[in-house]
Amino acid sequence: MNTTVGRRRYAVVGTGNRAQLYVDALLTTHADVGTPVAWCDVNAVRMSYYDDRYRAVHGDQPAPRRYGPDDFAALLAEVRPDGVIVTSPDWTHHRYVVAALEHGCDVVVEKPLTTSAGHARAIARAAEASAARAVLTFNYRYSPRNTEVRRLIASGAVGDVTSVHFEWLLDTAHGADYFRRWHREKAKSGGLLVHKATHHFDLANWWLDDVPATVFALGGLRFYGARRAEERGLGPRPARSRDDPGRADDPFALDLGADDTLRRLYLEAEGDDGYLRDQDVFGEGITIEDNLSVLVGYERGASMTYSLNAHAPWEGYRVAVNGTAGRLELEVVETAHQAAGPGADAVRAEGDRIVLQRHWERAVEVPVPPGAHGPHGHGGGDALLLDDLFRGPGDDPLRRPAGLDDGFRSIAVGLAANESLATGRPVRVASLGLPLGPR
Known part of the structure; x- marks a missing residue:
């Protein structure tokens, strides 16, 4: 009996930790609409881990078929999946996205879309020639607090946006982890400006509903290494x-x-x-930055100051949006302290807060919609994202589902910032040759 009838069949490329969100959804909450049918990875032990998760649900049914990276074309021809979920290391994304699109197969791509302008242009060419669809997994859009910021800006609560300040703090647990694994090599991850900040640049682009035009950056390795x-x-x-x-x-x-x-x-x-996941954060071979400051100019005239620190004592972010009618502020504390001892939370409590103050009016706290503090990751956004990915997006006036244009826009800021770091000069985003799409 074919138990996959009526369900979309997915191949999962890259069976590391990042794949677990999607595989577990297809085995549990979204098993009625999709199922994994193939793994693609260089490592057989990791594929065995997911075999065990599959068998825990499906018992003696045959586990998904296995393929190595060099056999991806054979996977597409033999398994003929309806969709490919790409959760492989960042610098490999383009090869699977391009091949899947050329094969007419829909693609779900983990952020970032890719790590270089050349790879991005290859994806753009494949997408233009294909009838298949590619979507990006920007789960932070779905967090209720971030959705509320988008709603408030779109409603005109602060008038026309003139500037944004966006500060992101990674603590000495989460932040350090980027310096233990392959992400520590800029050639593989694009650095934190591409791998991590693609989330943040996408939020800003989405909040403003605008296209980045000019980027200038400063930064360096100031703590790790x-x-x-x-x-x-x-x-x-x-x-x-x-x-x-x-x-x-x-x-x-x-x-x-x-x-x-x-x-x-x-x-x-x-x-x-031979991959080592626990390299010393103060070792040799680290080529990414841990302190970064970026200035972004947008096509309609707004500007953004962005900073990232990867060794902070608490984790979260602060956003301030200035407009012609007032100011909107968001503060999110995801981890209040890192082994700081008794009483630490008395000063900085975990949670989120949105404050709106219009000109000549008192400041008001805007309630964060329910769902931000659930069992799912990214501020409650993961569960909503999975619904859109596997069940299909509904009517969403805030346009949370992200397509290739959004992926290009987010990495464009990071790639331009990396070029600015290397040259010391501002960079016009258009010089990257990426299809940023209409506003």
Whole structure:
């Protein structure tokens, strides 16, 4: 009996931790509309992890078929999936997106869309020639607090937007993690301006409903890395956490064996591809920045100042939107402290707050719609995103589902900022040659 009749069949490319959100949805909450039928990864151990998750639901049914990266064309020809979910490392996204589109297969792409302007242009050419559809997974759009900011701006609550200040803080747990894994190499991730900030630039583009035009950036590696460790007298450190006998007392060490998912996906998979998930954050080979400041000019005249810090003592973000009729402020505390001791939350409580103050009026706190504090990630946005991906978007006047134009616009800011870091000059976004689409 064919149990996939009436359901869309998905191939999952990249079976690391990022794939779990989509695979688990297809096995549980969205199993009535879709199912995984193939894995594609360089690592057999990681694919076995997802085989086990599949069998936990489907029992003795055959697990999805397995393919290596070099066999992706064979996967498309033999399995003939309805859709491909791309959660592979960032620098590989383009090869799977292009191949799937050329095969007429719909694509779901994890952010960022890709890591270079050349790869982005290849995706654009494939999309223009294909009848298939590609969507980006910008789940932060679906967080109720961010949706409310979009609604307020679109309603004219602050008039015409003149400027935005956007500050993002990654704490010494989450932020440090980007410096342990492959993301630490700029050639693979595009740095935090592409890999991480693509979320943030997309939010700003979406909130303003505008296209970025000019970018200038400053930044550098100020906290992590071997040079900074030497300057602060941290002494010799092992190349990875598991080789550190004192790691129990080291807040920057990561014990892969202590977490079942990390153990199975990475520690036990090292022998297959040699990938080390727990490299020292103060080691050699880090080529990305941990402190970044960006100035963005938009086509309609608004500007944005953006900053990212990857070693803060708390995690969250602050946004201020100035307009011709007033000011809108959003503060989000996702993690109030990192092992700060008793009483830390008395000063900084986790949660979110939106404040609107129109000219010559008292400030008012705008209620954040329900759903922001649920069991799902990204401020409650993941569950809503999954519905749009697998069940199809409904009538959404705020246009939360993101397409290729949105993917190009978000990475355009990061790519232009990287060029500005390298040259010391402002960069016109149009010079990247990306199809940014209409406003």
